[in-house]
Amino acid sequence: MRYSYYPGCTLKTTATVLEESALESARSLGIELVEQEEWQCCGAVFPLATDEMAAFLSSVRSLSAASEAGEKLLTLCAACHHVIKRANHVIINNSDVREKVNNYLELDDYYGGQGEVIHYLEMLRDELGFEELSSKIKQPLEGRRVAAYYGCLLLRPAKIMQFDNAENPSIMEDFLAALGAEAVDYPYRTECCGVYLSVNNEEIVSGMVDKIISSALRYGAEAIVNACPLCHYNLLELQKKTPEGEPTLPVYYFTELLAEALGVNSTVKDSAAG
Amino acid sequence: MKVTTENLRSNIIKDIAEISGENVAECYQCGKCTAACPVNQAMDILPHQVLRLLQLGLADEVMNCKTIWICASCFTCAGRCPRDVDLANVMEAVRVILLRKRDSTMLKAEDMPEVLAKGMPEQGIVSGFRKYAK
Numbered sequence: 001m002r003y004s005y006y007p008g009c010t011l012k013t014t015a016t017v018l019e020e021s022a023l024e025s026a027r028s029l030g031i032e033l034v035e036q037e038e039w040q041c042c043g044a045v046f047p048l049a050t051d052e053m054a055a056f057l058s059s060v061r062s063l064s065a066a067s068e069a070g071e072k073l074l075t076l077c078a079a080c081h082h083v084i085k086r087a088n089h090v091i092i093n094n095s096d097v098r099e100k101v102n103n104y105l106e107l108d109d110y111y112g113g114q115g116e117v118i119h120y121l122e123m124l125r126d127e128l129g130f131e132e133l134s135s136k137i138k139q140p141l142e143g144r145r146v147a148a149y150y151g152c153l154l155l156r157p158a159k160i161m162q163f164d165n166a167e168n169p170s171i172m173e174d175f176l177a178a179l180g181a182e183a184v185d186y187p188y189r190t191e192c193c194g195v196y197l198s199v200n201n202e203e204i205v206s207g208m209v210d211k212i213i214s215s216a217l218r219y220g221a222e223a224i225v226n227a228c229p230l231c232h233y234n235l236l237e238l239q240k241k242t243p244e245g246e247p248t249l250p251v252y253y254f255t256e257l258l259a260e261a262l263g264v265n266s267t268v269k270d271s272a273a274g
Numbered sequence: 275m276k277v278t279t280e281n282l283r284s285n286i287i288k289d290i291a292e293i294s295g296e297n298v299a300e301c302y303q304c305g306k307c308t309a310a311c312p313v314n315q316a317m318d319i320l321p322h323q324v325l326r327l328l329q330l331g332l333a334d335e336v337m338n339c340k341t342i343w344i345c346a347s348c349f350t351c352a353g354r355c356p357r358d359v360d361l362a363n364v365m366e367a368v369r370v371i372l373l374r375k376r377d378s379t380m381l382k383a384e385d386m387p388e389v390l391a392k393g394m395p396e397q398g399i400v401s402g403f404r405k406y407a408k
Contacts, residue, residue: 014395044400045347048366050295055404079397156349157360166353192312192348199389199402200381204316204344229395237393 001127003074003118004066005033006084009041010077015229021255021265022076022120028264029128029136033074036065042083045196056101059087063115064107073117076255078228082153082161084117089160119154121227121254122163125171130178138263140180146257147184147221147249148172149212151231152192166190172225175254179261186219188212193234202238209238213249225254281331286371290328294367300357301325307351307361317341321351321361328364342368343380347405373408380406 011019026033040058047055063084066073075081091098092113102110118126124133150169158166169190173183191212194205213235216224226232236251259265281287291297307321308314314321319339327335336342345365352360372378381402390399 008397009400010395010397014393014397041400043404044397045404048347048363049293049370050363051293052370077397079401152348152350156353158353192346192350194313195346195348196398196401196405197313197344197346199394199398200406201344204313207315208312228397230398230401233393233395233398 001030001123002032002034002071003123004062004069004071005035005074006039006042006062006066006080006117007035008039008075008077008080009044010079010229015077015232015253018076018229018232018253018255021253021259024264025255025258025262028262029133031123031128034071036062036073038065042080044079044083046083046086053097053100053104055083056087056090056097057105059084060091060101060105060111061107063088063091063113063117064105064109064111066117067111067115068109073115074120074123075117076120076227078119078151078153078226079230081117081119086157086160088113088115088117119163119227121154121171121175124175124178130174133175134178134180137178137180137261139261141176141257141261142180144181145184145220145222146176146181147186147216147219147224148176148189148254149193149216149224149226149231149235150190151226151228152190152195153228155190172227172254176225176257179257181257181261184216184219184221186215186221188215193231194238195230195234198230198234198238205234206238206241209234210242213239213242216249217247221249223250223252225252225257227254275332275335277330277332281333284331284333286333286337287328287331289371290333290364290367293370294360294363296360296363296367298325298328298359298364300359301329301355302357304356306354306356307359310350310354311345312348312350313344313346316344321345324364325359325361336368337372341365342372343406369405370408373406379408 176183198205
């Protein structure tokens with residue numbers, strides 16, 4: 001299995017552990033992720049204003065390059081995935097945007113939305129298969145009670161993202177089960193963490209993070225996993241505001257646990273065990 | 275607060291409709307958006323009230339509220355709306371109309387090193403500038 005890989009800005013800077021653990025795991029699973037020669041920042045948020053056109057260009061460049069290579073475009077960061085998936089949906093459904101973007105980019109081949117973007121988790125579920133993944137696990141995470149945190153960007157809007165049931169998803173729990181861990185079911189797993197509000201409104205985000213973490217703790221979680229660098233930051237950093245003596249939860253990218261279970265990343269294992 | 279035909283036909287109400295691509299008249303005020311909103315406790319006008327004010331042409335109240343800046347674009351409201359009104363798009367339209375005015379930027383690049391030093395991912399900085407500056 002071979003994919004065109006779109007890392008995005010944050011995986012090359014703050015979230016290198018997400019990229020490293022994902023690439024290491026993919027190698028061990030025999031999945032070839034070839035980073036695109038040229039990619040640009042996706043813009044981090046999807047342009048909700050219907051008159052914003054420039055924000056589509058980066059997504060279309062990557063989608064069209066992957067499509068010309070005959071490969072699906074694989075993403076890891078939830079925000080990149082959200083932006084590229086929704087951009088493709090607009091290109092398919094809005095002829096005005098499609099024409100303008102094509103006129104501007106002057107690509108070799110007209111881009112009409114023929115590319116396909118797939119998230120790493122979707123690739124594991126739909127193309128490798130969790131059963132196959134499970135058979136390749138060398139160090140099952142037995143006895144580990146892990147809370148899956150979905151956040152917003154992978155799930156919503158459900159009709160466009162088509163990632164999972166937006167109100168009652170199971171892909172991360174099924175993924176954890178394939179690693180041999182016990183997935184903790186808790187009510188706040190699809191609630192927003194506060195995203196970029198933490199840039200200038202930390203107080204609100206602290207309250208939101210507290211609800212998520214205390215809910216996961218109440219249901220017996222020992223760790224929380226996610227797929228988004230900004231969720232990761234909010235969950236990890238704003239937990240530090242928890243009063244001393246109150247319980248906290250370690251936060252991991254889903255790929256860190258994957259690398260550990262596949263036995264390909266001893267550093268990850270040590271930090272997780274600690 | 276006064277409902278007038280002038281307000282209802284104002285350019286600002288038309289701009290919000292055009293930029294958001296949403297028809298606020300579809301809303302029948304069930305309040306599901308407000309119930310679903312994870313940040314409603316920090317808002318001065320509740321999500322369903324934003325739609326009601328716009329239905330009545332009272333754009334000024336919406337343009338001057340805190341709510342539009344607290345909305346985190348989490349898309350929970352839109353997912354639960356029985357009338358298919360995407361409130362996240364409406365909030366964005368109001369924000370961009372305000373941000374496109376001269377000198378309306380709410381984030382300063384010179385403040386970012388401090389935010390980055392805390393470990394804030396680039397995704398957060400870029401998102402912040404996309405949402406609070408133009």
